[in-house]
Amino acid sequence: MIKKYWNIYKVFWRTSLARELEFRANFLAKIGINIIWIGFYVISVAILFNNTASIGTWTKGDVYILAAFFTFVEAIAYTIFVRNTQEIAEMIRNGNFDGILLRPVNTQFLASLRFVSFDELGTLIGSLAMFIYGLSQSHASINFRQILLALAFVGIGLIIFYCFAMTITIMVFWFIKLDNIRVLMTSTLQLVRFPADVLPTVIRRILVVVLPISFISTIPTQALLGRNIEPWAGVGVIISLSLFIGVKLFWDYALKAYSSASS
């Protein structure tokens, strides 16, 4: 069963890569745009630290590591599922979603993972560069356990991102036109761009347990640098995993409500 799905997933990568390589110039242009976006962030941080030695207890190196985490999570999310969630909305609108329902594999798997997007390759490279620079500036001692913990939290961050994107998408089953809500996702994600410490306590806790996007940047950085991890992070992990199951149930429920646009 797992092997079958793994093989199918490999095919998704192969076909997506083949498609991408047809438009090579476009591909390079996209990398350029990625780097400009990272440039925006790097400049903001550089200006901040031109005027201060630290934001709260976070030094320049720490902030770059944090930036590396959120750009990494966002880039991976865009690579493996964000574009698919946009496609789902489109397919529901024009009726092509019927074709997905007919295939003999899990619908959620197929619909949310089938296109692999290589648009964010430049972001990944930028993220790596910021990570290396951040580490070289940071004085934290890092051991293997801290790395593993940080990676585990990054995984949780990705799961939350997936749940977030899918919940918005699933609502399209009822409200056919809902692109707008996606903008809301973009604005909310701006909150992970700086350490959660700067936020008032109430909002800080909300971002751990209600809308646990702190797992995208602040928490993995804290874990990697061996700092105190956000209070209630354990609860946040449980909530995130439950959200994942919740999204699956919501998806199944939505499929029952689906009344094709084409037939």
Added chain:
Amino acid sequence: MWQKILALFSINLQGNLIYKANAFLWMLTDAVPAIFMPLVWLASYQGRANIAGFTPSLMVTYYLAVFIINNVVGSGIFDEVARDVREGQLAKHLIRPISYLSTCYFSNISWRIVRLFMSLPLIVIGFVVWHNYLSLDNLNLGIWFWLALLLAHFLNFTISYTIGSLALILVETSSFFSIYFFFNFLLSGQIAPLAMFPSGLITLATYMPFRYILSFPLEILTGQLSTSGIISGLIIGMIWLGVVTLACKLVWNKGLKSDFAVGI
């Protein structure tokens, strides 16, 4: 003449109201920095009374003012112009008894008014959240500020319109937009007051147009400029307005001569 203007105005206003949900959400995106950036800075004072002359109170005021002023004088018309050119809608406008430029201008103005009204709840939230920090009595709301604001309005619109018009002579404009955004973001004072920048960048910003589309009125508002600084700023800004207007004329002359009218 006035009838034409009023008609254009009301058509655009109605059009804009249809997309209000969309617009409101985009505005939320702009509002996040107004709340969030002061928080980041406040965590950076570490007991200091000011950073580059900015007290915590001034810093908060600055970001709130960025949000409000951006709503009033910003312009996203380049998107509309580029789309009209690409999709062949421009031809339709060219045969109308009112110039395309005026159509765009009033579309922009009516949109700004809608935006300002829609942003009111967000502005109120900003005032409530930051009421401990805001000190409005020190703000300089004299004639210079309004002049600078007017200049910012025209410069924003003209630059935006010209950049959109580039679609007449370039096939691919999106990378050009990105470059514009980059400099706009960097040198207009959006991310941080220009006073926070390294001195080389401050000098660069003084002679580039971007300062005059946002930062300049803000600097007057927050009392950072002497009268001579204000006057030289107004002059540089006006020169840029002239330069961009000329560039726009060139783009249109060249663009209309060459083959276009996609979609006919």
